[in-house]
Amino acid sequence: MNTLKVVCFVLFFSAMYASAATMKVCIDHYPPLQILTGEPKGESIAVLEVLATLLGHDVEYIPGPNFARCLRMLELGQVDVLAGLVDDPARRTFAHFVPYQEDDSYIFVSRIDTADIVSFGDLEKHVVGITKHTKYFKELEFAQDISKVIIKDIATGLKMLLLKRIDVIVTSAPILQSIQNELGNIDDKIKVNPYSYNTSRQLCFGFSKNSKLIFTADEMFKIKQAAQQQVFSKAIEQFIIANPELYSHVDSSLIMTNKAKQNNFD
Known part of the structure; x- marks a missing residue:
């Protein structure tokens, strides 16, 4: 025992x-x-x-x-x-x-038929999709003049973008590229804008x-x-x-x- x-x-x-x-x-x-x-x-x-x-x-x-x-x-x-x-x-x-x-730096993705976003101020004209609890940058997080909508994830955000429920998604180039591969051929429907933000x-x-x-x-x-x-x-x-x-x-x-x-x- x-x-x-x-x-x-x-x-x-x-x-x-x-x-x-x-x-x-x-x-x-x-x-x-x-x-x-x-x-x-x-x-x-x-x-x-x-x-x-x-x-x-x-x-x-x-x-x-x-x-x-x-x-x-x-x-x-x-x-x-x-x-x-x-x-x-x-x-x-x-x-x-x-x-x-x-x-990585942040890029700003919109529909192909929208005007280019060349500065941070241009975001005031759009509804911007952001993911919950993501740390972006202070200018965006505290901006009062930018309409922001919480999206589940970037893939969902891209679908909302194509349905015209939002105008812009904030993400990084590698993430966008991988999700584009998953969603199929949407290259002719979206674009990466000239404005970007280096987080450093x-x-x-x-x-x-x-x-x-x-x-x-x-x-x-x-x-x-x-x-x-x-x-x-x-x-x-x-x-x-x-x-x-x-x-x-x-x-x-x-x-x-x-x-x-x-x-x-x-």
């Missing part, structure tokens, strides 16, 4: 350790960052796999309906990490942030302060060091090379060149 108790005790704590060694991540379908058709893949998945290897964890991907839900799960500690977050004072109340990649900011890993995993100071230093050595950027470059079909609307080598120029962790 005593032997049985010892075995049960060991199995119980082994199970606890195995559970603790699994890093839970929420991902929503957001190509080319996160793609949920089949085995999860994407730029964010590539860096999360590197992160897990660096920290010695397995990864459990938990599908979420949208970014807002994933962010809420991080806040509640239902998942341990999110990738692709923008650091923000409000988010620091529930997460620690470590930057790993320069963010970094994307981060967000580690939940309510996580059951304990991320030590040494581990955080190791992640920062890997980012400085462009380990995560190289993982993204390798993903782009291996998946050119996701970037078929643009030369994938151009994307990698732009990302390489943007990255600076000195």
Whole structure:
């Protein structure tokens, strides 16, 4: 009987350790960052796999309906990490942030038959689609003279754009290109406008302060060091090379060149 108790005790704590060694991540379908058709893949998945290897964890991907839900799960500690977050004072109340990649510039997409948007002021003439809880830039977020409509995601926004329910979508070039591939031939119906906005900011890993995993100071230093050595950027470059079909609307080598120029962790 005593032997049985010892075995049960060991199995119980082994199970606890195995559970603790699994890093839970929420991902929503957001190509080319996160793609949920089949085995999860994407730029964010590539860096999360590197992160897990660096920290010695397995990864459990938990599908979420949208970014807002994933962010809420991080806040509640239902998942341990999110990738692709923008650091923000409000988010620091529930997460620690470590930057790993320069963010892309914002582009402004409209129907092909509308007048060009050449400046920020031109947005006042349009209904602009934005996704919930996305950190854009202060001028847009606090603008009182711009009509803004919450859209579920960029794919839904493009459909609303074609139905003339909104006039403009704010996104990035890689995301637009991947979603164009999913939606089919809409190139002759939409256009990217001359005006764009360079955020000059970094994307981060967000580690939940309510996580059951304990991320030590040494581990955080190791992640920062890997980012400085462009380990995560190289993982993204390798993903782009291996998946050119996701970037078929643009030369994938151009994307990698732009990302390489943007990255600076000195």
